[in-house]
Structure formats: C-alpha cells, structure tokens
Amino acid sequence: MAEILAYVHKEGFFHRLHPFTKITFILLFGLMSILSTNLLFLVLLVVAVLIIAYFASLSTEVMQQFKLITLMSIILIGLTIITMPSGDTLGYLIPSIIPIIGGHIPITMGAIDFGLVLTMRFMVLICVFQLFVISTQPRDIVHTMEHMKIPVDYTLMFLIALRFIPTLQIEGKRIHEAQLARGYNPGSGVLGKVRSVAPIVIPLVSNALARATVLGLTIDIRGYRTGIRTRIREFAFQRRDYATIFLLIAAGCGYTMLIVQQII
C-alpha cells in the first residue's frame, strides 16, 4: 500500500539536497503563493513545482494528491460562489427555469477567480510540503530543526505528527477490513463515509491514543532530550545546496521586484 507522506527512498536530486535547502524552498514557495493573488503567477508556481517533482523523480507521488486537490478545489470554488459574489454574473447555481427558488445564488467571475486563486495556493502548499517530506528522512529533519535551534519539544511534536500519518493510514485500513469482515457495508459516496465514521474512527482514535503514550515514552528513553548526540551520517552542506539557495534568493528578489512594480 502506498503510504501518504511517508519517506520514499530514491536517488533524485531533491533527495540529495540538504534539508535546510528544502526548508528554504518550502518557505519561499509558500510565502509567494500566500502573498500572491495573481492567478497566472500562481499557475506558473504550480507548473514550476510539478517540473521540480518530475526532475526529482517524485511526480507519481505528487500526482497522487491530485484527487484530494480536485475535491478540495470543487469545495473551495463552491464556497466562494456562495459567500463572495462579485463581478459579472455568468449564471445561477439554481437555474432560473426552476420555479420559485430558481435564479438564486449567482455564479460570478470574481468568485470563480478567487476560488481558483485559493485552489492554486493550496496546490502549491500541499505539493511543496509533500516534496519535502517524502524526500527527507525524519532523522535528517530532526537534526536540521535542531541546528536551527528550534526547541526539542516542537521538533519532537513535528516528528510524531509525521510518523503518525502512515500509521493511521495502515491502522485505518486494518480496522476497515475488520469491520468489513463483520458484514459492514456503509455504502459508497459521501453518505457511506459519514456512516463509516463510528466503526472506523472510534477504534482508530482509541488505538492511536494508547500508541501515542508508548511512542512518547520510547522517544524519552532513546534520549532525545539529553542534548547529547553523536554527529553521525549527517547531511553536509554542498555546492548544489549553495547553488539552489542562490537560485531561491534570486527568485525571491525577482518576486519582490514584481510586487514592488505592481506587475503581479
């Protein structure tokens, strides 16, 4: 089973970059996508991320997220249409041919535009974060965060959160199988998902809570709070990292120029 957000062992160029370089990449792309409201620029950012994923040999993994992103974009555009009507009206969500209730909830250009901006933003954020997590071993992330002087509690919280994603996925599948074996058929679609909440989520949460206690104890026992660590098998900052960071800084400067000159 393909695990969500679990490290993928490959030899691509992105894997070879220092985690700090990748964190810089996430921060820059994240900031650019959050600050920008220009749809074309955001589309270009998405294309850039997909090109990077392709050259990092991680495009299959990134594309797996697109089902979720499509669903999310439909919800986001739907929400903006309902809550933020502005600009030209293209039609109505409830067609005017329907008597009495027809001709309500206008579909406006402004709402669609903003919905698409939000979708592209999330697409960039999800993809860059995924690229970082699946190409970096958790141990290297912990070491880098430690070098960045992030308090150990926050580092461990991040580590545990990352580690629980595949666990919950695998555990959820096992629980689902156990309930199916008892003849459970919640049905498909949204209603099926809602019906399956109690038999799947209750054992999932109960087991995860029990597991979190043991995991916390294990982390303490292995000595993560001692502050002592043998500097072994650590990523060294290499020429490619300097080059990438230089490119990222150049991109950041270019973006600032575009903002200042009000081009985007």
Add this chain to the structure above:
Amino acid sequence: MIRLENISYTYPHTVQKALKNLSFSLPRGSCIMVTGPSGAGKTTLCLAAAGILHHEYGGKKEGVVFVDGLDVLNYPDLTALAQKIGIVFDDAEAQMIFTTVEEEILSAIEHRGLDVAATEERLNSIITTTYLTELRTRSPHNLSGGQKQRVALAATLALGNDILILDEPTSELDEHATTRIVSILSDLKKQGKTILLVEHKYSHFKDIVDALVVMENGTISAIGKPGDVLADVRLKKIVIADFSGIRTMPKQAHQDAQFPVSSDPIIQVRDLSYAYGDILALDSVNLIVQPGEFVALVGENGSGKTTLVKHFNRLLTPTLGNIIINGKNTRDCTITGLARHVGLVFQNPDHMFFADTVNEEVAFGLHNLGITDGNEIIDAALSEVGLAHTKDLYPRWLSRGERQRLAIACVIAMKPAIIVLDEPTTGLDGDEARLVLEILKILQQKGHTIIIITHNKEIATNCADRIVTMEKGKIISDSCGGA
C-alpha cells in the same frame, strides 16, 4: 538492581488497584520471568520497575521502587533512568519512529555520547546479533508483527543498558524467531545483564530463567525457583499451556448440528497467487477444506498465512487463480455476502471494538446481516464464550483474554459456517489459551469449520485435525494433526 517495596497503584479515573502491595527484587545478573493471566498487572509491574509509573503516570501510587540502590524519584526524569534501564513495550508498532530499520536502531545509539566509530560498530553489531541484516533498509511500518518485535528489541539492546525489561517480546514471533531471541537473551545474561521478562512461553525460556513470578489480580501469587512454583498444579496450568485432550474432547450435551455436513468441500483454493505490488505473497496455492474440519495453518512470519485467509471473505481478490466458498467463486461474491459464510477474527481484537457495551458490539454484526431483534442470539454467543456477565461493560475495559473471546462471540453470533482465527492465543496465559481452544472445539462439534493461524506447535498438534504448513507463499506440507 531493581527492588519494589510495597508497591500499590491505581490508574487515574479507576477505583480498582492494578498493583496491590507488591514487593520483589531483581538481583544483578538474574533473569526473572513474570507470567499470569491477562489483566493481572504484568505490564503495570514493568512500568513500575522501570520508574515510568512514578515519573510519567498520574493515579495513586504507594510504596518505593529502587533502581541501582536509588529511589526512582531521586532520578531527575525518565531520560536519566533510561541510562540504566532499557524497556521493550508489548506494542512493537508504537516503538517504531523512523523510516528504516537502521535509522531506528541508530536513534537509540546516537544519544549515548559515543564517538562516530563506536556508534557505527555498535549499530553493526546489534544488527548482526538480532539477525536484521536483510531488513536493514526496510521501513519498520511495513514489516510483519514479528519482525517489528525484533526491531523494537534491537533498538532497546542498542541502548547498551545493564537492566532490560521486556514485556512480551516474542508474542508475535514464530518458533524459529523465538528461539533466536532466547539465544540472544542467553548471551546477554552471560554478559551479566539483568533481565525482567514478561512472557507466556515458559518452555522456550526455561534454561535462562532463574526465578518465576506468577501474578494474578495485581498481586504476586507465587515467586521462586521455577521447579518450586511449577510443583503447584494450579499455577502450572497458568504457566505452561496444556492443550492435551482438546482434540478428543467429549461432545457437548447441547450440541446441535447447525450446519449439515455435506460431502462437497467448503473451501477450494485453486492455483491461488497473490502479489502485493512486486512482492509475490502467495504462489500457486491449492487447498481443499471439508466441512467441519479443524485446520491449523502454520508457518514462519511472512509465509503468507494471513494473506491466504483474507481471500476467504474477499478482503483480497486473487491476482491469479480462484477461491470457491460453499460452491461459489469469491470473484462473484461481495465481502458483505461472504460475511454470512466466513467469519474472520483478526489477531488484534482492538481493531474491531467501537460500541459502548459488549452487547452492542455483538449486535453490530447482526444488524449488518439485517437481524434487528437478536437478543437471544447475542446472549447465546456471549454465554458460549463465557462473557454473559460482561454484556453491559465497555469492551475496552475487558482483559486481553476476554477481548479475544468477545471477538469470537461477535463472529459466532453471525453463525458463519467457516470461522477463521488469526493467532487467537497471542498474549494469553495457559488457562486462557486453553479456554479459547475449547470454545473453538465446541464450535467445531456444532458443525462449524475452524481454521486457525498459529505459531504454536502444541496447539496445532493437540487441537487440529489437519496441519497445513506454509513457507514463502507456498503450502509445503499438509498432514493430520497429532501425527
């Protein structure tokens, strides 16, 4: 090395004491095995001995625990105690943090203040001694339960501490892997390590155990040299599972054949192959099971046993080949439809419990079959497994043995002709394991076809009519039980 004096402990939000005025000491260089029924307080004892109860748990504590002559409360925190004690918890999965086996073990060594060369040397030595070389680059999350237990043990050994507390470190291991663990512990004992071991497999560990502790209801019922403790017939039944006579158990008075025995096979596996991605888990398996048979499916961890039985109710669909259940090809059936014919009890009963009461938990399966007024069936199923008195309790409050029996009740209430159980005696003491197998034998006498996956040879030879052995995705032998 460790001394517990009059320890009593009550978990938060509960009233019953998990440990009751318990005292014992673990001398340096000794190996003490603790055993007893599930819910007796063995895991709580491990937590107390490691100082975890005093440092990390709320609840009401009485008494003192000394580690290396010092009260555990005088150690600043758990990290300080972890310089002396290594502990393997019973949930191996929860102890896997990283993405490769090597990284997992390294994480235990790199905080010990060793230089790079010594760290690498210890890493390689631990990987070799725990036979993990082949799994070195694998993700711990994708390993089998038994393999995860080995990684958890390796990471704890990597700490290099003198005291080891091991809570059921071999519960999911097959015979071969258990023997390896015994040999590792035997070497550690020779090196002067002190070992507190919670186990149910006394016969495997008897050569290295200096003293035996039997726990019941939060207290120590017996402590002493194994020979002295085992002289008591009642205690012996708890320590050493006795499965003799189960196969020839007298038929129950209330037996009524629910499933008329027909001459046609109830399960036919024809040239079944199944692949998980690139890994071939089952390779041209053929198997025929007649109605009313009691089949034990044995084999090492990862040999394909669970993968095979998941095909019986179509949780998995064959990559190649066919499965015929009751004359119907599973490819033409739904999982829900097959649930009427095949009941599957998974290894970990906690994967299924979600209801507020035991009664509702059993009713869930019946509702799925469209039976809304099933009180009589529920009562009968609970009585069958000896849990009638627990029907209003919260399922997760039951002991491990009781939860295992509840999982069986959930399945038998649905009256499937075939009942498949994956390792039904994991984590149970001798008495509890026998009770589960006696229940299964009665179900067989009622006409159910029983298939159990087990690592325990004793169970296979004493209870099953047929023993099917698997290795690397193939059936390598198929013989009569007790032969």
